[in-house]
Structures are given as structure tokens and as C-alpha cells.
Amino acid sequence: IKEARACSGCGVTLQTEHSEQPGYVPAKALERTPIICQRCFRIKHYNEAASVAIDQDEFLRMLGRIGKEDALVIHIVDLFDFDGSVISGLQRFVGTNPVLLVVNKIDLLPKATNWNRITNWVQRQAKEHGLRIVDVILVSAKRNLGFDRLVDQVGEWRQRRDVYVVGATNVGKSTLINRLINDYSDMEQELTTSRYPGTTLDVVHIPLDDGKHIIDTPGIVYPSRMTELAHRDDLGALLPDKPLKPAVYQLNEGQTLFFGAFARFDFVEGERQSFTCYVSNGLPIHRTKLERADELYRDHRGDMLAPPTRERVDELPAWTKHQFRIARGSETDVFISGLGWVTCNGTTGALVEVHAPKGVKVLTRHSLL
Numbered sequence: 001i002k003e004a005r006a007c008s009g010c011g012v013t014l015q016t017e018h019s020e021q022p023g024y025v026p027a028k029a030l031e032r033t034p035i036i037c038q039r040c041f042r043i044k045h046y047n048e049a050a051s052v053a054i055d056q057d058e059f060l061r062m063l064g065r066i067g068k069e070d071a072l073v074i075h076i077v078d079l080f081d082f083d084g085s086v087i088s089g090l091q092r093f094v095g096t097n098p099v100l101l102v103v104n105k106i107d108l109l110p111k112a113t114n115w116n117r118i119t120n121w122v123q124r125q126a127k128e129h130g131l132r133i134v135d136v137i138l139v140s141a142k143r144n145l146g147f148d149r150l151v152d153q154v155g156e157w158r159q160r161r162d163v164y165v166v167g168a169t170n171v172g173k174s175t176l177i178n179r180l181i182n183d184y185s186d187m188e189q190e191l192t193t194s195r196y197p198g199t200t201l202d203v204v205h206i207p208l209d210d211g212k213h214i215i216d217t218p219g220i221v222y223p224s225r226m227t228e229l230a231h232r233d234d235l236g237a238l239l240p241d242k243p244l245k246p247a248v249y250q251l252n253e254g255q256t257l258f259f260g261a262f263a264r265f266d267f268v269e270g271e272r273q274s275f276t277c278y279v280s281n282g283l284p285i286h287r288t289k290l291e292r293a294d295e296l297y298r299d300h301r302g303d304m305l306a307p308p309t310r311e312r313v314d315e316l317p318a319w320t321k322h323q324f325r326i327a328r329g330s331e332t333d334v335f336i337s338g339l340g341w342v343t344c345n346g347t348t349g350a351l352v353e354v355h356a357p358k359g360v361k362v363l364t365r366h367s368l369l
């Protein structure tokens, strides 16, 4: 048994197995001295933050400590997976510290979107998740949208305090942090990492001009998101990178839509009506009869119904069924965390069912668009 070694940069225990987890170092790099983890390596050599993930317990411990400090908290969520990436318990942990809610990936919505409406929607959802936020800022880290306002609001709210950036994995936190590094790049000082007190976590400090820092924290893993259950190689199909193209289906009752082999949506009962799907365009939608759906899945998951491919499709947990009654006259999204959502236009009401891997969060919400 090899002796556990620590990163000489941040002190985290080194491991060579899981590249997304703290302390990862490629096996080859173990021959170098001093040994530093990949994250420290990137920060040191490229001044670039990379994502690391941690589990909920450790994450909550970290939040608890932030609550004891006087700081501004930036909570970054993914607009595409809002209900899957929002940290519901955040308020209890951060105490009285102000929270700025940064909603990333707005480039995925059509250019003609009514942004005030989106902001109101976010405010309302945030409230339902128990968050008290001082402001909502819509951004796209990838397309560089909304950063002027973000930098302004950070300046306004932080009042000579440290700024903690918290979020789930894959929300675009590293992309955003790297943008912020560029925005603050006139700084002379270097980025540093250090172990977060009382935890095994390393955090990245971006120096601000008054001796305070923007502190990037590891991303929390929520196993209730399809993007966490899926194989890394299928993330490209699940995570959209172009504006979402709504796919409208006129369905009769007794029809089913498959989203690759990740999930399925059944229109069980109701008058003929339209359903609008918002999923990554890397994910083919297949329409069939409900009465054939079980058989089709049994025989064709991994080929006609893909991704995931044959080799990977059975690595996902078995499906469970969620039933929803959509009220007449309501604009409702049936939301599948990490996969997208189906908007029921609700002119006449409907009974629908979703089959998705066990553990994936499936819910209805007031429609986003």
C-alpha cells in the first residue's frame, strides 16, 4: 500500500484516480518533485481555475464556516438546470451574509427573450427555494454577457469584504472565475491556493485591490442531476452549447417521447395538444406509441434510442416513474434535472408521466419561457 501523499501546494491528499475530485494528479506527474495536484499546477502555470467537486457533507461544512465570516456570497446557478443546481439550504448556512444570485448560460435562451420576465421568474423560484437574495444577475460566462453588471454589483455589495463563489458542478463556475480573473487582471499579485480551514478543501484566492479576495470554492455534487449520473463522454450530448431550439410536438393521448435513452415522457390522458421540448440539440427525440414504449426501450436502448450508447446505457440507475396532472390553463414545465424540460401548454389539462433514472430530480414548475 502506497503512503498517502499531500500536495505541496494546497496540502490536499493526492490521488490518481478521479480527475474531477480534489487532489487529482496524473500518475506520471508523481515522479516530479515537489508533487502538486493538477489544480494547483494549472493555477500556478496558467493562472487558470479548474473545477473540482466535493460531496454534500463537506460542502455544507464549508458553507457553515463562510456563515461565520463577514463576506459577500455569489451563488452561481445554471439557467438550463435551475432547479437542479440551486443550493436550497444555502440561506441557513451563510447566515446574514448577502447573497448575489448569478444565473449563468443565458446564451442558451433565444435572443428575443424578455429578460425582465426571466429575472422575475428567477426571483420567484429563488424565494420558493428559501433563498433571500440581494440581486439577480443574468450572465453568460462563455459568451461574456452580463459581466459589467456583475462587476458593478460585486463592487456595490462587498463593502471591503471577501467574496465567496459557490455553486454546483457544471454550472460554469470555472468559466466565470476565469473571466473574473481576466477582469481583475491588472493585479500584480498571483493567484494562490490554500486549504480551507477545518476542511480538506483547497480554495483559489483571487486578490482584490483592497487586500481582500474572491474565493473560488469546490463545486458541490448533486446526484439528483442527470449530468452527474451520466458518463463523462455523454455530457456533451446533455449540456447544450447553442441556443435551445424548442421542439414542438402535437401529441394525442397514448403517445410517448424518448430523449435518447436518458428519459421518456408519456402523454397518458387528455385532448390532443402541443408539448414543447427544451433539451440539448445533441439529444435526439424519438416519438412512439405509449403501448410500444416499454418494448422499444427494452430492445433498442443504446442503438435507436441513444445516447447513451449500448455499453453505457445500463450503467444508469433503472428508471422510476413520476406522474403529474397538469391543470387546465396553467403554463407548466415538466422539468428533468440535467436534461431539460417539456412545457405543457395547458389549454385543456393533461395527465403525463416521466420515466427517468432513479434519483434524478423530476418536478413541475411555473414555465420559464
Ligand code: GDP
Residues within 6 Å of the ligand: 050, 051, 104, 105, 106, 107, 108, 139, 140, 141, 142, 143, 167, 168, 169, 170, 171, 172, 173, 174, 175, 176, 219, 239, 240, 241, 242
Ligand atoms: P464548473 O464545473 O461549474 O466549474 O463548470 P465549467 O466552467 O467547467 O463549465 C461546465 C460546462 O458548462 C462546460 O461544458 C462549459 O463549456 C459550459 N458553460 C460554462 N459557461 C457557459 C455559458 O455561459 N453558456 C453555455 N452555453 N455553456 C457554458
